[in-house]
Amino acid sequence: MNTDDHVIEVTDLRRVYGGGFEAVRGISFAVGRGELFALLGTNGAGKTSTVEVLEGLARPTGGRVRVLGHDPYAERSLVRPRIGVMLQEGGFPSELTVGEAVRMWAGCTSGSRPTGEALELVGLGHRSRVRIKQLSGGEKRRLDLALALLGRPEVLFLDEPTTGLDAEGRVETWELVRALRASGTTVLLTTHYLEEAESLADRLAIMHAGRLAVSGTPAEVTATQPSQISFELPDGHHLGDLPPLGPLGVTAHETAGRTVKLRTDALQQTATRLLLWAQDAGVELRGLDVRSASLEEAFLRIARDVKQEDARRQDAPQQDALDKEKAA
Numbered sequence: 001m002n003t004d005d006h007v008i009e010v011t012d013l014r015r016v017y018g019g020g021f022e023a024v025r026g027i028s029f030a031v032g033r034g035e036l037f038a039l040l041g042t043n044g045a046g047k048t049s050t051v052e053v054l055e056g057l058a059r060p061t062g063g064r065v066r067v068l069g070h071d072p073y074a075e076r077s078l079v080r081p082r083i084g085v086m087l088q089e090g091g092f093p094s095e096l097t098v099g100e101a102v103r104m105w106a107g108c109t110s111g112s113r114p115t116g117e118a119l120e121l122v123g124l125g126h127r128s129r130v131r132i133k134q135l136s137g138g139e140k141r142r143l144d145l146a147l148a149l150l151g152r153p154e155v156l157f158l159d160e161p162t163t164g165l166d167a168e169g170r171v172e173t174w175e176l177v178r179a180l181r182a183s184g185t186t187v188l189l190t191t192h193y194l195e196e197a198e199s200l201a202d203r204l205a206i207m208h209a210g211r212l213a214v215s216g217t218p219a220e221v222t223a224t225q226p227s228q229i230s231f232e233l234p235d236g237h238h239l240g241d242l243p244p245l246g247p248l249g250v251t252a253h254e255t256a257g258r259t260v261k262l263r264t265d266a267l268q269q270t271a272t273r274l275l276l277w278a279q280d281a282g283v284e285l286r287g288l289d290v291r292s293a294s295l296e297e298a299f300l301r302i303a304r305d306v307k308q309e310d311a312r313r314q315d316a317p318q319q320d321a322l323d324k325e326k327a328a
């Protein structure tokens, strides 16, 4: 993709809070026009700290950020009218009706959609006269989304848009986000729901402790993790009856009773060899399940690996000191 097509560019971004805590530790990524990019991460990973900089709400401590070619903090007046921000809390007085809140916000928004249209988009058309305090948690999230959509934004920032929605509300929001993306809106989404990112994102990044652990398309990210084959061996057969696991392409295995789980980085090759063996040996592999890693598995493993790596780094100087002490 030509870098001119990048609507969001983040280069070596750092954000340090007042007390000296470094929440974002030099991250880089870019989002192309019309792309949906999801930022995932463990609790406290630094997602909100990053998105606030992109929204122009905070100044980066280090690095460079561009949204629609401008510095979102220093050139806020150029960027703000062209972006939509769905905050985690809309912050309107709860005595206002839905219609009043949307009209008030529309008054501050250049080129606003008709307020009824924004409410219809999020399925709140019939709730215009209801006070905000009477809305359910899910309806409040939809109102936040309606406000973000008022200015027909070119770039939409969605911070956990479906938190508090029931399954139906979540699917409706996903359909709306897909429709916005199809009409050319660039979307940056943060979410705790991995299936949401898997289902919506063109590309995604997983953040942990202020750094990007991995980024790519959902397929690329899951491909970094081993696939799994599981089955049950019939009575009278044991793991040792299988051909040697190494040449089969198996990187790890576990058994529980008759159930065997194999991990492999070469799913097609391992599955083919296993099935050929089963056919030749006349063995029925009951409950056979062959699948690539899900994004959830990839996420959990990446988070665990990064934590182990951090712990190893923290222990390393102490271990070095112990080794030196022993040698002395």
Ligand SMILES: Nc1ncnc2c1ncn2[C@@H]1O[C@H](COP(=O)(O)OP(=O)(O)OP(=O)(O)O)[C@@H](O)[C@H]1O
Pocket: 017, 018, 019, 021, 023, 041, 042, 043, 044, 045, 046, 047, 048, 049, 050
């Ligand atoms: N104003 C602040 N002052 C000091 N530290 C802060 C401040 N705001 C956030 N932090 C810390 O920065 C780190 C990153 O927080 P942030 O809210 O960006 O993470 P997040 O990935 O959005 O987390 P979550 O998924 O839990 O919302 C956390 O350790 C948090 O405690």
